[in-house]
Amino acid sequence: MEQEKNRTFRDKISYVSEQGRRVWIYAKRPAGKLYNYRMLLGYFLITIFYIVPYVKVNGNPLFLVNFIERKFILFSKIFWPQDSYILFVTMISFFIFIILFTAIYGRVWCGWACPQSVFMELVFRNIEYLIEGSPAEQRKIDAENLTFKKIFQKTLKHLIFWIIAFSMGFTLFAYLMGIEKLLSIFYGTLLISKTTVVVLFVFSTVIYLVFAKLRELTCTIVCPYGRLQGVLLDKNSMAVSYDFKRGEPRGNNSKDGDCIDCKSCVQVCQQGVDIRNGIQLECTNCSACIDACNKIMLKQNKPKGLIRYASLNNIENGTNFKMTPRIIIYSTVLVLLLSFLITLLATRKDIQTTILRTPGTLAFQQEDGTVGNLYNIKIINKTHNQISVTLKLISPSGNIVVAGNQQLIVKDQELTEAVFFVNLSKDIVQEKDLEIEIAIYAGEELLETKKNTFKGK
Numbered sequence: 001m002e003q004e005k006n007r008t009f010r011d012k013i014s015y016v017s018e019q020g021r022r023v024w025i026y027a028k029r030p031a032g033k034l035y036n037y038r039m040l041l042g043y044f045l046i047t048i049f050y051i052v053p054y055v056k057v058n059g060n061p062l063f064l065v066n067f068i069e070r071k072f073i074l075f076s077k078i079f080w081p082q083d084s085y086i087l088f089v090t091m092i093s094f095f096i097f098i099i100l101f102t103a104i105y106g107r108v109w110c111g112w113a114c115p116q117s118v119f120m121e122l123v124f125r126n127i128e129y130l131i132e133g134s135p136a137e138q139r140k141i142d143a144e145n146l147t148f149k150k151i152f153q154k155t156l157k158h159l160i161f162w163i164i165a166f167s168m169g170f171t172l173f174a175y176l177m178g179i180e181k182l183l184s185i186f187y188g189t190l191l192i193s194k195t196t197v198v199v200l201f202v203f204s205t206v207i208y209l210v211f212a213k214l215r216e217l218t219c220t221i222v223c224p225y226g227r228l229q230g231v232l233l234d235k236n237s238m239a240v241s242y243d244f245k246r247g248e249p250r251g252n253n254s255k256d257g258d259c260i261d262c263k264s265c266v267q268v269c270q271q272g273v274d275i276r277n278g279i280q281l282e283c284t285n286c287s288a289c290i291d292a293c294n295k296i297m298l299k300q301n302k303p304k305g306l307i308r309y310a311s312l313n314n315i316e317n318g319t320n321f322k323m324t325p326r327i328i329i330y331s332t333v334l335v336l337l338l339s340f341l342i343t344l345l346a347t348r349k350d351i352q353t354t355i356l357r358t359p360g361t362l363a364f365q366q367e368d369g370t371v372g373n374l375y376n377i378k379i380i381n382k383t384h385n386q387i388s389v390t391l392k393l394i395s396p397s398g399n400i401v402v403a404g405n406q407q408l409i410v411k412d413q414e415l416t417e418a419v420f421f422v423n424l425s426k427d428i429v430q431e432k433d434l435e436i437e438i439a440i441y442a443g444e445e446l447l448e449t450k451k452n453t454f455k456g457k
């Protein structure tokens, strides 16, 4: 089999020459049905990416991942550090989903939805085509000496690239610290530190370098997901595949297979891959080669799909997709995790309280002769309404005195801390520790009861 004989593709990366130099990829602009779908999805995702930081529900952003203040907002619901177990389960479920999705559909994420591919193919490359022209013209510009035209084209292109990179960095920072704080850069009322502004500019420059210079290398050298493909894919995984049974031997003779060796599929590949050599590490499953080959097949009056989404088993043996034990195990784990996550979200309390005896304090005698212990209370209000919390001692009999105000006002989506005394009559207090029970009310509504210990000495 031609494909088996030609194994050299497994020893080198398409964009590194024999001498170890970078081979710059000048890819042709794809065109076709799948590219149109990809554009629709890609521009939709880009719009979502830029709009979300400005969207507010009940005064809260839709998403915020503020690691510094440890404040996380998902779909306008605030998750506090106390909710981190929910975020942990969400992340694990997401990773399992990615693994399962990859095991079945291969690298569809990479070619269709990954921000690197979406911005590279639909934004940066299109600007390049607009300013420098076709791949042949780009190659000519790069090879020629410095001229006024070349300086102008390169400066304009890189300036636009940097501005887009800055807009991406700015938006990513908005997800981290909120859009108001970031917009203050432009309004002269700086709400973030100057260091953050410098970090933002450095970060934007890194993004610019990724899209202007690193490009396709990101998918194989930097991205951990790209590197995992070898273990995630098997013979049943769907991938952009060349039907070598139908296509080989290549050529234009009547005895030859359907591939006329026109290399259209190679010319459109932004990863520099010749998919006819089999599934390769660099291939992001973008489907540009499918569109290119389908166009050739139509011209040749041959059926489409010489390059198509198919598993190796499908190409080799004509078998359709089947559930493997691996997929069944992944699916079961995913369903269990999702059920657990839904239960966690459904039982998540809107108001969360923590009561701890103030460390290092002992029992002391109050002016009225009772014995007191000091406690700290933390109340997190996850609702969108301000609440007024009162504490009542259920057992044993005694009273609670909150330092400052007997009623604790907790603003919406905020955390309030206070200290309070539990005072018990001398007759009840014994040498050893007593168990006490405290009720926490929001208005008339009993939120919960908490047990704690009361030091007798």
Ligand code: SF4
Residues within 6 Å of the ligand: 111, 240, 265, 268, 269, 270, 271, 272, 273, 274, 275, 282, 283, 284, 285, 286, 287, 288, 289, 290
């Ligand atoms: S081989 Fe085809 S699917 Fe893979 S990256 Fe190249 S054009 Fe995209």
Ligand code: SF4
Residues within 6 Å of the ligand: 242, 247, 258, 259, 260, 261, 262, 263, 264, 265, 266, 276, 292, 293, 294, 296, 306, 307
């Ligand atoms: S585009 Fe199709 S026919 Fe042309 S070289 Fe590629 S696989 Fe062969």
